[in-house]
Amino acid sequence: MLDHMSTEDRRRREREAREALFIDRAHARIREDGLLGLQMSKLAADCEYATGTLYQHFESREDLLAAVAARSTRKRAARFRVIPGLDLDTRARMLAIVLADIDFAAVNPDYHRLMQYLVTEVVWANVSVARRTALLEAARPISEAVGAVVSEARAHGDLPPAREMGAEEMGLGPWALNVGMQDLANAQGLLDAYDIHRPYDHLIRHFHALLTGWRWEPCLDPDDPARVRAETDRVRAALAAAGIGADTVECERTAAD
Amino acid sequence: MLDHMSTEDRRRREREAREALFIDRAHARIREDGLLGLQMSKLAADCEYATGTLYQHFESREDLLAAVAARSTRKRAARFRVIPGLDLDTRARMLAIVLADIDFAAVNPDYHRLMQYLVTEVVWANVSVARRTALLEAARPISEAVGAVVSEARAHGDLPPAREMGAEEMGLGPWALNVGMQDLANAQGLLDAYDIHRPYDHLIRHFHALLTGWRWEPCLDPDDPARVRAETDRVRAALAAAGIGADTVECERTAAD
């Protein structure tokens, strides 16, 4: 009886280890060769398993991609965990969220492309329900972090409570601005075509304009590049002190340990 | 000689007509059955041509999609042409751009999905250079409209000229906000998961916050839903008067005539 249970336990552990291996190698392959470089049979061979075995873990190629994305998203979300503990005013904390995300994107350039591909109707349609919810779940802490900062700012009197607008909906602004700028920055040749450079610097300034528009104290004039830079440096320093720097080389490759 | 030239002319015209037919039917198919519903051989058969003929117009399936997208983008861009002529202050004009785009998205729900799919690295890589530039070119009037409104606002004294920031870069803010919100709104089940509804209403309020943060006159408090609604209605009315209403049923289907 005990015997039976412990072998079952071992089985589950082995199975999970194998799944982690698949996800790990898949991610490596995507990083090296792009999304097209990921081929189911090649990946299986890489891991020294048969194609069919791979399909016992993932219903389809898209399902596998969603699993990879979920793992990365968990890493991304983890960055926001330290933010509530930072010694910063609420407005700076919101900035910290945006900066942490910008830095994550800089360190993991393929993450955005993967997500973009994944949420495409063609791809998303082939992702199993379980993986869909897993991915949504992995992203939840991100919007929760945003919501928490907004709530705190309101409670603390930094941000007047907007009428007909919950905390999530207030956070939607910076979030959408962030998402949109990442999109534009990643669209091959788009910003170049309009001769726009350093999109993230502009994201930060527009971010301040947005928050100042909502009267989020302490207000900061977006048209004061020096102060904007100083504030960015201040918040980046706080992030770095908490171990979430732009130069965090981690890059997820160390996930296996 | 004349003869030769005129048959060549006729040839070109016929060829263009055939290409338009392909694009038209392809779009119809996408609208009806989604992106997966578009199959090269089926489409060719639909149009009563052989598969190979289709490939004389489009290097690949992705190339065809880009052509469809370019056509839609031209329609989208056309909406902005009337905006400079509207009898509105510059701030309201910027709002008009956003509203026109929201309405376009409402009338053409598949447009965003197509674009999203297209700019994916996997897909974009298979689009011919000619079609890429054509698509970029089709989108240019959009950012030009934005840039023009910003320039006008600065010239008119409605918007203080921000330091270290050109007109395009100022327009980048509302543009990114717009793009980001459309993205979030289109991500299947994302906003539902966080119990956020009416994303475009929030987009409009955040838009006002952003512009107010940049001191774009006449300032409008984003936390005044009644005034925001009134302003939206005012601008929508101006758009409707110019023939660019939310209820414009056009839907591109009439493109063939």
Added chain:
DNA sequence: GGTCATGTGTGAATCAGGTTCAAAAAGTGG
């Protein structure tokens, strides 16, 4: 130990759909 039932792994075969290209048809000039 031997044998059967059950679950797991295998990888060659299947399938789908985009793409090609050799042959046929149409067009052109003399």
Added chain:
DNA sequence: CCACTTTTTGAACCTGATTCACACATGACC
């Protein structure tokens, strides 16, 4: 009408995801 060029055709090809009949391992029971 003939020789030659250009265009069209659609069946064959190719790639790569997915499946599934079979081999194999595991554990229960005699």
